[in-house]
Structure formats: C-alpha cells, structure tokens
Amino acid sequence: MDQSKITFSGEKASPPIRTKNxxxxxxxxxxxxxxxxxxxxxxxxxxxxxxxxxxxxxxxxxxxxxxxxxxxxxxxxxxxxxxxxxxxxxxxxxxxxxxxxxxxxxxxxxxxxxxxxxxxxxxxxxxxxxxxxxxxxxxxxxxxxxxxxxxxxxxxxxxxxxxxxxxxxSKINPVRVISDTPSSVLIDPIAETKHLHVTLQCLLTKDLQALGKFTKMRTLLLLQDHRANVDCIPCGFFMSLHNLRVLDLSRTKISELPSSIGNATSLRFLDLSETLVTRLPETIECLQNLQTLKLQNCPRLLALPKATRKLTSLRHLDLGTLRRIHSMPAGIGALTYLRTLSEFIVGREIGCCIRELKNMNDLGGKLCLSKLENVAGLDDAEEANLISKQRLKKLELRWTDDEYQEHIGVNHEVISYLQPHTSLQDLRIVCYGGSTFPSWISHLSFVNLRNITIFKCSNCQILPSLGQLPSLESLSLIELIGIRFIDIHFRRNKFNPSAVYEDDQFVAFPALQKLEMKSMINLEIWSNIGRFDLPCLQKLSIKNCTKLAALCELTNMISLEYLELNQCTKLPSLPNQLELMPTSLKTLVIEDCPLLSISCSMEAQDWVESQHSPNLFIYQREEGAEAGAEEQGRRKAGLVLANSKSDSQIACSDSEAQGFLSSEEDSM
Known part of the structure; x- marks a missing residue:
C-alpha cells in the first residue's frame, strides 16, 4: 500500500490520496x-x-x-x-x-x-x-x-x-497555550514568532484586544465552563488575524460579530452556536476558505447574510432549530460542496425557493425541509432533486399548521415530487395537509428505512401501506385526527396489483420493534392484522385514542413485551381477553380506560398464573388511595391496571421494563 512516510532524512511526501470510489x-x-x-x-x-x-x-x-x-x-x-x-x-x-x-x-x-x-x-x-x-x-x-x-x-x-x-x-506546530488566564499568552515570546493554538479556561472581554495582536494565532478555543465571561468582540479584533483558522465563540454572550471578521481570510471553522447574535456582517463574504459555519440554537438570529452564496468552500452549515430565520438567503444553491445543511427554509422569493437544492447532491446526514407550503409548483419540487441525494440519511418534510395552508391554498401533490433516495434511514412528515400519502413512502425499494414519524397530518384519512417496508423498526403515528379505521391497507397496498400476496406468505412489518399511536382521537377500529404479522414487535403504545372501540388480535405478536393502553375510554375489552395474550408480555399498563380496567380485573389473576410467572400481579388502584404495605409488596414485579392518571403507579416485571417506560416518558 502506497503511503507517505516520515523519513527523518529527507522531505515529506504528499499524503496518500484515497478516492471515494x-x-x-x-x-x-x-x-x-x-x-x-x-x-x-x-x-x-x-x-x-x-x-x-x-x-x-x-x-x-x-x-x-x-x-x-x-x-x-x-x-x-x-x-x-x-x-x-x-x-x-x-x-x-x-x-x-x-x-x-x-x-x-x-x-x-x-x-x-x-x-x-x-x-x-x-x-x-x-x-x-x-x-x-x-x-x-x-x-x-x-x-x-x-x-x-x-x-x-x-x-x-x-x-x-x-x-x-x-x-x-509534523506540519502542525506543537506550540500551544492552555491557561487559566490570558497572562501566560501575553508574555510568551514564542507567541510572536510561531503559529499558536490557544485554549483558555478564563477570558474576559478586555483581554481579547491583546490576543488580537498575535498574528500567528491559528486556533482560539474557549473552554465550555467559562464562555459566559465574553459579551462582546472588539471592533478591530480580527484586523491582524490573517492566519486564524479555527474560532469557537459558542455559548458566549456576544450579540454581534464585528465586520473585521472579513480580515480573517484563512478562517475555516467558525462556531457561534448558542449565542445572542442577530445577524452576521456582510463582510463574511471574504471568508472564501470557510468550510464550517455553526449557528446552532441562536434564538435571536433573524437572517443569514446575503453574501452567504459566495462562501463556495462551505461544506457544513448547521442552523439547529432555535432561531427566527424565515427563509434561506438568495442563491444558496451555489454552495454545491455542502455536505451538512440542517434545515432548508423554503421561501417564495426568487433565489430562495426549493429548486436551489437541485445541485446540492453531496448533502448528507439530516435535512429538514420546512415551510413546504411555499413551494410554488410541482416543477419546483421535482427540480429539488431529492432522489439524487443518496448521502441523506434523515429527512423531515414540514409544513406550517393546517389553517395557514388552507388560507394560502397549498398544492398537496407536492409531496409526490419530494421522493428521497432509497438509502434514506429516517423519515418524519409534519403537518402535511393532504388526505392521502404518496406511494413512494411505502415502496419496497426503501430497504434502509428504519424509522418513520407521521405527526399532525390532520386531513389524512388513509394510512400508507407501511407494512410492506422490509426494515422498518420504529413507527410513530401522532395526532392523525382524520383516521377512523386502520385496515388491511396498512399492511399492504391492496390497490396495487403487483403487490398481491397470499396471506400465508406475506408478513407485514417484518422488522418493526416499536409502534406508537397517540392522540388519534377519531380512530374507532384497528383490524386486519395477519397471523404472521409484526413478528418482532416488542413495544406497543396506544394513547389518547378516545374513540377506539376495537383492537386487532394481539395473540400472534410473539415478541411483544410492553403494552400500554392509555385514555382509550371506549375500548371495552382486549381481543380474546387476557387468556390469549402473548406469553412474551412482561409489562401491561392500562390507564384511564375504565371499561377495559373493569373487564380485565375479573380474570387477570387467573391469566397471570396460567400464562406467566406467578410473581406477576395485576391490581386496580382506586383514585386518591395511598399505597399500603401490602400493595407496595405486590409492585415488585407486576402488571398494572390503573383508572387514575394522577395516581397510577407502574410496576414492571423487571428493571429493564421499568427503564423502557421511563425512557418513553422522557422522550415526550
């Protein structure tokens, strides 16, 4: 293997070139x-x-x-x-x-x-x-x-x-300064002659002016615990810092970056995350070598500079989620080397529309497309060319709330032209206003798609045939208030002749491990689950589905360990009651389901003793009652029925199940 080497007797060779392909x-x-x-x-x-x-x-x-x-x-x-x-x-x-x-x-x-x-x-x-x-x-x-x-x-x-x-x-000069105070930097004669990498544990704004005199400084980092001491950058701080390559001012209290930043022409890495900056100076256009610009969670950031399009070396632009930017700067499509773009905010103005993504085919990691109601037409959506961005792993398609979409007259067919590459692993659809989803979302070619979240798509009346996806592991359906029935179409596309399977051959959701249905307040029936479906499902959570009256068979969910039914006030019973529940079940939580709690309690003890470990126990706790010693003893490892949301206590069959529930609550 050809390598460049340190010979110690001659010049260094060039580094080896390893091509992408x-x-x-x-x-x-x-x-x-x-x-x-x-x-x-x-x-x-x-x-x-x-x-x-x-x-x-x-x-x-x-x-x-x-x-x-x-x-x-x-x-x-x-x-x-x-x-x-x-x-x-x-x-x-x-x-x-x-x-x-x-x-x-x-x-x-x-x-x-x-x-x-x-x-x-x-x-x-x-x-x-x-x-x-x-x-x-x-x-x-x-x-x-x-x-x-x-x-x-x-x-x-x-x-x-x-x-x-x-x-x-080494081509990296090892001179560095790590200090509690800037005094050791200011008196060090080496700092005036060699490239300097500075990491400071304490720095006051008044000391920055002195640091700005070190023309050889290449790196300036402030340690995380002491960044709050800096609240502004002197106007001329960057005038002599032509060699500065790395500047990390994240989590400081600065509200603006001086225009002298344009003099730091060697700058390649700039981090202003979690600061109070409102805008960046237009002189940022001089930073032709800038590769990374981090602006994560800047709550007062109103806009990116118009000159952003001139930062043609930029590879990573991270905006986070907490900021006030309304659209991308015009002409951002010129940044064809971008590999990280955390969010593209679609605008209606020329140069700000979604077609700017056309040539950004190196985009990878996670991308959120927000304000999709601003997409002018189907041609624009198609020209965004998402299908060619094979490095994208996570994609979020986000519209503004439904009322605003109705006000401006959104074309809901746009989503059909936003099909990503089949290498996608994670898909999230938020506030989509159409009544049906495009066929690509459940296409068999998405063999890498593992996680899907569909949130607040209020007009959706039919769920896509997600059971066809071979690798789907986690599915969350939240606030889909237009869904009344979940039937066989959820398993497979019954309208597509090429997707016809015999019941004894087809397995829906073959890899799904976690299924969450939450706040689907008009859902009445979930039916038509096949006997071989959901073979890997471990966790099923159904919450705030207040009209749900019939649930699919659970018996054949052979891997189910955790089942939670919460605020399903019209659900009269579990399918086949408890005697045919899967024996893999470790934790059952029934909360605020009054009809179901009464129905289950009559045969719960017999079921536990016949199908599960005798250490498991089901009990029903009355509202406002304090847990006595006997009750506490029963909680060591048990399945819980509770009518009171405020007073329910959950006891699990083992510590792992308890952690399972805790992690779920933390994520909400």
Whole structure:
C-alpha cells in the first residue's frame, strides 16, 4: 500500500490520496491482504471487519489501518518511518487539547479539516476512520457516548506525550497555550514568532484586544465552563488575524460579530452556536476558505447574510432549530460542496425557493425541509432533486399548521415530487395537509428505512401501506385526527396489483420493534392484522385514542413485551381477553380506560398464573388511595391496571421494563 512516510532524512511526501470510489478498482487479493492484516494484529473481530467492508470503501479501511499502525509505533517508540505523515499530523493535533476535553465527533473532524491535515476528496470519512481507530486503541481519545438515534458521537481527550522526533517533522506546530488566564499568552515570546493554538479556561472581554495582536494565532478555543465571561468582540479584533483558522465563540454572550471578521481570510471553522447574535456582517463574504459555519440554537438570529452564496468552500452549515430565520438567503444553491445543511427554509422569493437544492447532491446526514407550503409548483419540487441525494440519511418534510395552508391554498401533490433516495434511514412528515400519502413512502425499494414519524397530518384519512417496508423498526403515528379505521391497507397496498400476496406468505412489518399511536382521537377500529404479522414487535403504545372501540388480535405478536393502553375510554375489552395474550408480555399498563380496567380485573389473576410467572400481579388502584404495605409488596414485579392518571403507579416485571417506560416518558 502506497503511503507517505516520515523519513527523518529527507522531505515529506504528499499524503496518500484515497478516492471515494476506490473500492471499485480493488480486487479480492487486496481485500484478502487487508483482512489478513486485521486478523494478525487482532484489531477487530471478524464480524466487525465484515461490517467495515460492508459500509466503508477501501479508502476508509486504509485510513483505519494506518492509524492503528501509527499508535502501535507510538507505544513501541520505533518504526516511526513506516507511518503515514497524515496520521502523525492528526495525532499531534489531538494533543493540542487539554486532558479530559470533551468534543463531539463532527466538530473534531471539522477541526482536523480546518488545518488541511486530510487531503483526500472525502476527508470527513477518512477522519471518522481515524477516530474509530484511536478509540479502539484507547491511548489518545475515548468514545464518551454515542447517540444511536442521531448518529452523533462524543469523545474525551485522554492526554498523551508525542515523541520529539514526530513533533519536529509534523506540519502542525506543537506550540500551544492552555491557561487559566490570558497572562501566560501575553508574555510568551514564542507567541510572536510561531503559529499558536490557544485554549483558555478564563477570558474576559478586555483581554481579547491583546490576543488580537498575535498574528500567528491559528486556533482560539474557549473552554465550555467559562464562555459566559465574553459579551462582546472588539471592533478591530480580527484586523491582524490573517492566519486564524479555527474560532469557537459558542455559548458566549456576544450579540454581534464585528465586520473585521472579513480580515480573517484563512478562517475555516467558525462556531457561534448558542449565542445572542442577530445577524452576521456582510463582510463574511471574504471568508472564501470557510468550510464550517455553526449557528446552532441562536434564538435571536433573524437572517443569514446575503453574501452567504459566495462562501463556495462551505461544506457544513448547521442552523439547529432555535432561531427566527424565515427563509434561506438568495442563491444558496451555489454552495454545491455542502455536505451538512440542517434545515432548508423554503421561501417564495426568487433565489430562495426549493429548486436551489437541485445541485446540492453531496448533502448528507439530516435535512429538514420546512415551510413546504411555499413551494410554488410541482416543477419546483421535482427540480429539488431529492432522489439524487443518496448521502441523506434523515429527512423531515414540514409544513406550517393546517389553517395557514388552507388560507394560502397549498398544492398537496407536492409531496409526490419530494421522493428521497432509497438509502434514506429516517423519515418524519409534519403537518402535511393532504388526505392521502404518496406511494413512494411505502415502496419496497426503501430497504434502509428504519424509522418513520407521521405527526399532525390532520386531513389524512388513509394510512400508507407501511407494512410492506422490509426494515422498518420504529413507527410513530401522532395526532392523525382524520383516521377512523386502520385496515388491511396498512399492511399492504391492496390497490396495487403487483403487490398481491397470499396471506400465508406475506408478513407485514417484518422488522418493526416499536409502534406508537397517540392522540388519534377519531380512530374507532384497528383490524386486519395477519397471523404472521409484526413478528418482532416488542413495544406497543396506544394513547389518547378516545374513540377506539376495537383492537386487532394481539395473540400472534410473539415478541411483544410492553403494552400500554392509555385514555382509550371506549375500548371495552382486549381481543380474546387476557387468556390469549402473548406469553412474551412482561409489562401491561392500562390507564384511564375504565371499561377495559373493569373487564380485565375479573380474570387477570387467573391469566397471570396460567400464562406467566406467578410473581406477576395485576391490581386496580382506586383514585386518591395511598399505597399500603401490602400493595407496595405486590409492585415488585407486576402488571398494572390503573383508572387514575394522577395516581397510577407502574410496576414492571423487571428493571429493564421499568427503564423502557421511563425512557418513553422522557422522550415526550
């Protein structure tokens, strides 16, 4: 494998170029060689290696391998020359952070890119592979936590020593200042002659003017606990900071950024998240090297600069959710290198409409399209070209509330032309005003679609045939007040001749684990669930469906562990009553269902003893009653019936089930 190396006797070679599609030209022999290397050094289990080849190209595999080799050389204090220069530079950059410093993975990757440490055409993927390898080795950074819902990862810096030989050859100058006060920076003569990376634990606004004199400063970070001390940036602060590449002012109290920011022409990373800024200066157009602009949760932010379209190097624009922006700046479609765009707010003005997305085919991660009622026509929606954005994993389609849609006359056919690529994993539809959903939402080609939320689509009268989706794991249906019946169409598309299956062959919702129905206040009947349907369903929650009078068969839900029925005031009984409930059930919660509670209580004890562990117990608690000693003893592991919402107590069959319920309440 061709690598650039640290020779210590000559010049450094260029970093290796790993192309995004390099796996296309690889052959079995190359893969066998790499696999042999992983097994020899016991870097990962064979199962994990197979996963790497499934989700990574050869470029990422090589990067992972290189970093493992780098760490091995570091611990043995030998063989420095066989390690790629790129790995050493990334390692040295990580050493600039103080011990126990916490940072999210996306930010750390963007910081590595800001120093031009990764020269490949897909630096984000290569950097992510490096971080995975560093975490595996555990001497430099550790994985603090991972949010599987969002895909975000947080890391903690462990703190380590870099050999002098490596520092001397690194393109990252190791001079750094980590201080409680800026005084050590201000008196350090090195700061005037070498590139400087500054991390301050305490900084007052009056000290910023002095820091602005250090023309060699490349990084300025303020630690999280002390950012509130900064409430403004001096007007001329950036006049001499031509070498500044990284500036993190997030969580400070600043309300504006001075126009002198235009002088920081080398700036590649700018984070103003959770500040009070209302606007950015138009001089931001001078930041032609800017790659990352973070504006997460800026509650007073009114608009992005008109010059945003000129930031043609921008790859990551994160707006978060808490801000007052009404539309995107005109011409944002010029930012064709964008890989992260957390939200696109559709406007009606020229240059602000949804067709600006046409050429942004590198967009990945999560994208929210909001104010979709402003889409002018079907041609505009089609030209947005969502179907070509194969890196998108999560998509939210959001309209404004129904009353406003009726007022302006929204064309509800627009959603049919917003079909995403089949690589999508998570779909959320909010306040859609049409009566039916497009056919693409339940198409069999969406083999990666795992999570769907449909929220407050009040005019919807027929649910899409989501049972056809082969990989759907979580489904939430909330405030769909137009739904009266859930029938066989929910399982499969009965109107499509090509989707006809024999009942003994078709399995609806083959991978679904969690199903939530909430505030579907006009739902009366849920029927037509087949005997082999929902084989993996573990959690079923039906809340505030006040007209629900008939429920589908639950007997064949062989994996069901948690069942909650809440405020289903007209539900007279469970299907076949309790005697035929699935034996996998561990937790049953019935709350504010007066007819159902009375019906179940008469045979609950017999059912528990015959179908489940005798340790389980069902009881009904009267409103306002205090739990006595005998009652408390029954709660050790039981199934609960409760009529009082305020006084209901939930006891579960094991601690895991209790946590299941707690996590659900926290998420609401």
């Amino acid at each position: 390099s796996w296309l030209s690889s052959n079995a022999k190359d893969n066998d060689t790499q696999l042999k290397y992983f097994i020899e050094y016991k870097a990962e289990s064979s199962e994990h290696i197979n996963n790497l080849y499934k989700f990574w190209g050869v470029g990422e595999i090589e990067a992972y391998e290189d970093m493992l080799k780098c760490m091995k050389s570091l611990t043995r204090a030998e063989d420095y020359a066989i390690v790629s220069q790129e790995c050493w530079d990334c390692l040295v950059y990580c050493s600039l952070f103080p011990k126990d410093y916490e940072v999210d993975g996306d930010t750390l990757i963007q910081l590595l890119m800001a120093e031009d440490l990764i020269m490949e055409e897909n630096p984000e993927e290569i950097a992510a592979a490096y971080l995975r390898a560093l975490c595996k080795y555990g001497e430099v950074v550790s994985l603090l936590k991972e949010d599987y819902g969002t895909g975000k990862m947080w890391y903690k810096m462990i703190g380590f020593e870099i050999p002098k030989q490596v520092l001397e050859r």
